Amino acid sequence: MRHIIILFYAWLVELYRKPLMLSNSTIKLIYIPGVNKIRSFNSKARAYSEFIKAKRRVPAYKAFLKTHHFSKPSFSGLVPNIHEIPEIDKENYIKQYSMDDRCVGGKIPTKNIIIDESSGSSGTATNWVRGLKERKRNAKMIEFGMKTLLGKDPIFVINAFALGPWATGVNVTMSCVSFSKLKSLGPEKEKIENTLKQFGKDHNYVIMGYPPFLKFLVDNSEIEWEKFNVTFIFGGESMSEGMRDYLFQKGIKKAYSSLGASDLELNISAENDFTISLRRLLRSNQPLRSKILKHTGALPMIFQYNPTDFLLESSNDGELIVTIGRPDYVSPKIRYNIHDRGHTLALKELYLILKDLNINQEELTKPQTDLPLLLHYGRADMTVSFFGSNISPTDIQEVIYSLPELSKIVNSCNLAVNEDNEGNKKLIISLEVQKGETAELLDLDKTQIAFFENLSKINQDFREAKKMLPNNSLTAICFEDFGSGSFKENDIRIKAKYIG
16 A cells, blocks of 8 residues: 555656746745655655666666565655665666666667767766656756856856767757857867857856866966856866865856766756855864764765755765656666765754854855755775775865965876885875976975875875874875876866876
8 A cells, every 4th residue: 555655646746846847937846945854755755656667667677676586665654665775886787787678668769869978987988878858857957057056147158078979068068058058169178268259258158067177278278267257067076175266266256066977867966155155164164074074085065956856875885876766767777876975964954063063054155945965075986095094086186276386287186006016005196287387396395295294184094094104205296297197098078087
């Protein structure tokens, strides 16, 4: 009986949502405050409904469940225990079953299908299929989010994500064309410069791309950025608050991140002025960091998300598990582990922590909605281990932007731990110098000391590891010319590779 009730309820939720998706004015009703308990129940009801559909209609998922001897989750009252469902990921599901078998009905539909690729930054590029209904709904949510962040004035979107088969570039183009002027250029500095020069200063420009390219664009362009109204929207990897400050100093007016994954969806959650203000408060408030954060190192990105659409859980290892609750996906994803570290936090819980620490809520920008927070720490496998500490590229990025002499000249970084024949390990941080810049004027000894002192402030595990080092010779920074050495194989079109 509970099984039937939940499926009927999930159907009612979708019936209610459809008319709300007709315009930006009605979409606002999806985000009304004070109903997060309902949203939480919705997320589990919809996840259960999508689980049952996938089990019945997706051959790969049916076979997957059979290998795990799993039928369906139990209930606690009327709430399905979604956490009992086995996790899927790229290794145990995507690589084990054909693309056809992972689709509803066991076959890729013959029309209105877009096939794109993930970047392949973690290995061989993977193909993904996206249907018309899912693309339309996501495009509508992106339009609503953009207008909520930037206002109702017309915008001119310059898509600087990689084009061709890459998932982000393809989907950004399709999603933004209905509500903006759009020019899809890819990561082409000269073309973006020419566009800004030719169309002039009277547009509200939104340039979208990966953080390393956006910084490269600002540092190497002839454009006087402060004379243009330019907002950056970035994705694919995190950006430190130091880098955001740096971009603002260069004349960029705003910078927001959106969290997506080629495996799942383009826009799972997004930054806004409230989440950015919280992240900046965390940067300066150690007691608040201790209360909220669950992983050491650089600050996580902080987003808000709608649990009715995406059920987000954390594994025992602290990795995000995502279930897409929206119906009509060609290739459903039920408890998909993207192997990113993260966890959620309810706004009520945040406010209780602030009260406990005597922090006035007015120190934060007032949120427009009470949706829960997602704290996203990046890929679980994007770290190097050194004397028991795990160091990530985001940690290194924060160090770079804490040292003005480095933020001016460094384009990218690479982390490696080398081991000699006797088993001695050495942490090497390679820093790529921008075109036209040089590290020759730096006091290298002084810079190295400051670098690892700041890293120990950012990453408490490294701070403890540093105490065990017999001398400073086991840590080193080295400067490399642009596009050489560790950075020779980098492709600006896709996400950077930071682990050597």
